[in-house]
Amino acid sequence: MKRTILVRAACLLAVVLLPFSAGAAEGYRHFTVGDLAAKTPGKVSGGLLLMGGGDRNFDALRWFIAKAGHGHLVVLRASQGPEVADEFYHDVGGLASVETFVFEGRAPSGDPKILAALAKADGIFIAGGDQARYVRFWKGTPVATALDAHVAAGKPLGGTSAGLAILGEYLYGAMDDGSITSPEAMADPLGPAVTIEGDFLHLALLRGVVTDTHFKERNRQGRLLAFLAKAETLDGKGDRPLWGLGVDESAALAVEPDGTARIYATDPDGAAWLFKGGFTEAQAPGKPLHLARVSAIGIGHGSVLHLADRRVDQPTFQRAFTVVGGSMAEVPRWSLAIHGGAGVIERATLSPEKEKAYRAGLDAALRAGGAVLDANGTVLDAVEAVVRLLEDNPLFNAGRGAVFTADGRNELDAAIMDGATEKAGAVAGVTRTRHPVSLARAVMEKSPHVMLAREGADRFSVEAGLEQVDPSWFRTEERWRQLLQWRATQKSAALLDPAHAYGTVGAVAIDSAGHLAAATSTGGTTGKRWGRIGDSPIIGAGTYAKDGACAVSATGTGEYFIRESAARQVCDRVSWQGAGIVKAAQDTIMAVGAIGGDGGLIAMGADGTPAFAINDLGMYRGRIAAGVPPRTAVYADERLAD
Numbered sequence: 001m002k003r004t005i006l007v008r009a010a011c012l013l014a015v016v017l018l019p020f021s022a023g024a025a026e027g028y029r030h031f032t033v034g035d036l037a038a039k040t041p042g043k044v045s046g047g048l049l050l051m052g053g054g055d056r057n058f059d060a061l062r063w064f065i066a067k068a069g070h071g072h073l074v075v076l077r078a079s080q081g082p083e084v085a086d087e088f089y090h091d092v093g094g095l096a097s098v099e100t101f102v103f104e105g106r107a108p109s110g111d112p113k114i115l116a117a118l119a120k121a122d123g124i125f126i127a128g129g130d131q132a133r134y135v136r137f138w139k140g141t142p143v144a145t146a147l148d149a150h151v152a153a154g155k156p157l158g159g160t161s162a163g164l165a166i167l168g169e170y171l172y173g174a175m176d177d178g179s180i181t182s183p184e185a186m187a188d189p190l191g192p193a194v195t196i197e198g199d200f201l202h203l204a205l206l207r208g209v210v211t212d213t214h215f216k217e218r219n220r221q222g223r224l225l226a227f228l229a230k231a232e233t234l235d236g237k238g239d240r241p242l243w244g245l246g247v248d249e250s251a252a253l254a255v256e257p258d259g260t261a262r263i264y265a266t267d268p269d270g271a272a273w274l275f276k277g278g279f280t281e282a283q284a285p286g287k288p289l290h291l292a293r294v295s296a297i298g299i300g301h302g303s304v305l306h307l308a309d310r311r312v313d314q315p316t317f318q319r320a321f322t323v324v325g326g327s328m329a330e331v332p333r334w335s336l337a338i339h340g341g342a343g344v345i346e347r348a349t350l351s352p353e354k355e356k357a358y359r360a361g362l363d364a365a366l367r368a369g370g371a372v373l374d375a376n377g378t379v380l381d382a383v384e385a386v387v388r389l390l391e392d393n394p395l396f397n398a399g400r401g402a403v404f405t406a407d408g409r410n411e412l413d414a415a416i417m418d419g420a421t422e423k424a425g426a427v428a429g430v431t432r433t434r435h436p437v438s439l440a441r442a443v444m445e446k447s448p449h450v451m452l453a454r455e456g457a458d459r460f461s462v463e464a465g466l467e468q469v470d471p472s473w474f475r476t477e478e479r480w481r482q483l484l485q486w487r488a489t490q491k492s493a494a495l496l497d498p499a500h501a502y503g504t505v506g507a508v509a510i511d512s513a514g515h516l517a518a519a520t521s522t523g524g525t526t527g528k529r530w531g532r533i534g535d536s537p538i539i540g541a542g543t544y545a546k547d548g549a550c551a552v553s554a555t556g557t558g559e560y561f562i563r564e565s566a567a568r569q570v571c572d573r574v575s576w577q578g579a580g581i582v583k584a585a586q587d588t589i590m591a592v593g594a595i596g597g598d599g600g601l602i603a604m605g606a607d608g609t610p611a612f613a614i615n616d617l618g619m620y621r622g623r624i625a626a627g628v629p630p631r632t633a634v635y636a637d638e639r640l641a642d
Contacts, residue, residue, distance in 0.1 A: 031082035032098070044067070044069040044071065044155055047254065048158065048167070050247055051163075051247065052247030056160075065092060073099070074099045081102060084127045124158070126167075134162060148201060171198075172195065172197075182226075186223070188285075189288075205307050209307075212247075221296070222289075231277075242277040243276060252264045253299065260305070260306055261304070263301060274305065336373060336508070336509040337603075366624040370630065374626065376512055383507040395503075403482060412523055413533060422545075424444055425442065432458050434468070506553025510608045539568075540568035552585075553601065573588065
């Protein structure tokens, strides 16, 4: 018994005095610290530790050591020596042993001693350095296979800096033995300097993910977007978006086996950044990066990332960016534009009280839609909320303020379109549904059709459970007087509304996910006959939305907007001619005017830029965006956006 105690004491003394032992082998260096023969004290469980680099995050390392059951850790690196092992074993503590293998070439990647150590390891940690060496030394070798097997066996794997950079399905290999900056990468994302590697590691939780490190500190947002663009080009599957995951130096993302992940950060602002790929824009070789819009979500203290569906609970920030000509700029994470009709709107004829009332109605609608978007509601919910409010406002020619037909009826039209799916719904000649825009949405979501009209639309509304009202709900005395005036002055059944007062309402928006939508609602024109239907419910004429292009809602002489396919034309000018949203909208309204039409339209670009195009004396309109207060305008010479 006395001899056993002496032997154990001698072993402990050896560990303290000689913490590292080096093993000589061709092509690698080997260091050990601790007792390799000791039993693993705790239970080993899976997980990934994604460290952004910089100083060690001891709280994150303690999480990792606990995942390894406080047992035996293997550290892999391709430069320097056993420094990381020293930190694990002495500074953090709580491990039975740490082995370090420093690779000096590719040959050791099949060494039986290394492979045996990896197979027995309770945890594996890949140190920082140069990821190009890891790619050259390990890709397509038994070491890479062993790392995949280690994770598949439910054991933890971690990496910092270059060790994190190699863990995604696609990775920046830095194969030119350098490190590319964001401006360099965005200047030519498909060029040879952006060396993207695939088919290296195959970690299920990081499938479809491109990782980057030292993120905020080295301004790497732009280069990660360039990496995503090239990786998606190489991926070629088209059935899934890739995702970019950048981790700040002060942060470490601890991923549980079920894919939930939390941040450990030494800096209160330290975070991980999640960028959604799935870029609709095709990048051209030799050309700078161009992205209409890309969203970033911050994973910080209190956040939970669900890697399975890329969802983030309690994000620390939500930001949006656009990249034009290789230059990256931040834009509002959501944006909304609305209109309440266009026509002959003059300062001399619009009383101050009436003008104030119109502006108040627009302001209320903007705030209602903005509240939906600011709470991360969907873009469809936002445009529907806006239009419903305007439909209840008798100032506007929609819903309760609808104009009368020649027969003295209120016949209502509406449409809504989802830019993400390009699904749409429309109704025409509705007589009893309080909110025609909601009926249009019901047609889109609850029927196999795009448009329903008159009796059929009314019947479907009842079946869909929408609020029904007596037709008298829509009557206002002002609209009745307008009808009487029209009857007194009309000279021909072919004449359109002689007052040119088109009070159609509409909304276009983009949400924090980058999805676009448009909605329009109208009572048509005073004195319309024979079941006339204007442009508002016609998809592509008065209403249109397509992610990556634009969303449009029009108002004016609908016959001319129909003939020009005005709403779709705006988006085609963006998609096929490369026009900016403001120019596309203006050129389209000029085309409508060229064939005799007047009115206006609002449009939302894929980057969140709103556009207002008018060829008449005015248009009731407004805009709001994240961090931007609501603004309204009435007259044509008022500016809301450049």
